[in-house]
Amino acid sequence: MPDPSLEPPLQSFNLPRRLAAEALGTALLLAIVIGSGIMGESLAGGNIAIALLGNTIATGAGLVVLITIFGPLSGAHFNPAVTLMFAIRRELAWADAAAYVLVQIIGAVLGAWLAHAMFAEPLLQVSAKLRSGWSQGLSEAVATFGLIGTILGSLRFRREATPFMVGLYITAAYWFTASTSFANPAVTIARSLSNTFAGIAPTSAPLFIACQLAGTAVSAWTFGWLLKGR
Numbered sequence: 001m002p003d004p005s006l007e008p009p010l011q012s013f014n015l016p017r018r019l020a021a022e023a024l025g026t027a028l029l030l031a032i033v034i035g036s037g038i039m040g041e042s043l044a045g046g047n048i049a050i051a052l053l054g055n056t057i058a059t060g061a062g063l064v065v066l067i068t069i070f071g072p073l074s075g076a077h078f079n080p081a082v083t084l085m086f087a088i089r090r091e092l093a094w095a096d097a098a099a100y101v102l103v104q105i106i107g108a109v110l111g112a113w114l115a116h117a118m119f120a121e122p123l124l125q126v127s128a129k130l131r132s133g134w135s136q137g138l139s140e141a142v143a144t145f146g147l148i149g150t151i152l153g154s155l156r157f158r159r160e161a162t163p164f165m166v167g168l169y170i171t172a173a174y175w176f177t178a179s180t181s182f183a184n185p186a187v188t189i190a191r192s193l194s195n196t197f198a199g200i201a202p203t204s205a206p207l208f209i210a211c212q213l214a215g216t217a218v219s220a221w222t223f224g225w226l227l228k229g230r
Contacts, residue, residue, distance in 0.1 A: 013073055015096060021074035022100050023107035025066050029078050030111025030190050031118070032062035037197035038119045051197055052174065060171030067163035076163075079184040080104055081216040085148050088220050101186075108190035116194065127192050127199030131179060136204070137211040139179035144215030145222075146173060147183045152223040185209045 013021075033055070040054030070076040075092075077083045080101040087097040116123050146169060154165040173181035182188050182200070188209055192202045200208065 015099065018074040018096075019099055019103045021070045022077060023103040023110075025070040025074070025076060026078040026104045026107035026186055027111035027114065029062065029066055030108045030187065031114045033059050033187065034112050034115035034191065034194050034196060034198045035118055036062075038115065038121070041197040052180065055198065056171055056174040059174070060167040062167075063170055064163045064167035067166055071163065074100075078104060078107075078186070079147075080186055081144055081148065081184060081212050082151065084213070084216055085151070085220045088217070089224065104186040105189055108186040109193060112190040112194045116196075121196065125193060125195040125199075127195045127201050129195070129199045129204075130201045131204040132207065136179045137207045139177035140182060140208045140211040141215035141218075143173045143177045143179065143181040143183040144212045145219040147181075148216055148219035149223045152219075152227060156227045179208070182208055183212060183215075185212055188212070 036058030037051070037055045040051035040058075044051035044054070066078065067076040070078075075086070077086070077100060083092065083097050083100045083104070086092040087094055092100070113123050115121075116125065147166070150165050150169040151162065154162040158165070170181060170183070173183065182191065185208075188200060188205050191198050191200045192205045
């Protein structure tokens with residue numbers, strides 16, 4: 001008998017609850033990403049590697065928890081790229097996907113503000129940290145390609161391991177990509193509104209988002225083909 005906890009969430013929860021879960025989960029994710037960046041930088045004594053390590057561990061661990069909690073509610077996308085992938089695969093209606101993306105962006109911004117408030121930072125900020133150049137864009141395409149592949153592969157073969165697979169992949173991608181693996185348009189937008197360790201200048205954000213979407217499309221096609229049939 002299949003495990004009911006692993007059944008598609010759309011069968012059990014209505015759209016308002018799913019949207020609330022996406023907004024809350026994305027907000028908590030950004031609070032983790034930005035808050036741990038602030039904490040890491042403040043404790044690292046100028047050592048950027050140590051600050052990044054703290055940021056990485058908190059983000060990877062947080063993703064495992066958030067996906068485990070919210071996965072059965074909404075699918076735990078927390079990411080317009082992931083939502084787009086499911087819409088491309090016709091596993092999520094386009095109208096629902098648009099609503100998911102909207103609340104993800106809103107939740108991400110609120111999460112950034114929450115992190116600022118917890119660390120007594122100015123609530124409204126704009127990042128001055130430039131992350132530009134073709135290598136940064138390529139890194140985001142690769143990071144998102146791998147994230148989508150991780151999700152599709154784990155759902156295909158080890159659905160129950162998906163939270164851990166995603167958390168571990170992002171932990172690794174923080175270190176093997178030049179961009180530190182944003183891999184998420186909503187996260188990119190929110191981090192452009194935080195002039196902290198995790199920030200990205202608004203002028204750098206369009207390249208990141210474009211490459212994230214490109215990586216999503218290529219990965220959805222590639223893994224759709226790889227994982228089809230035996």
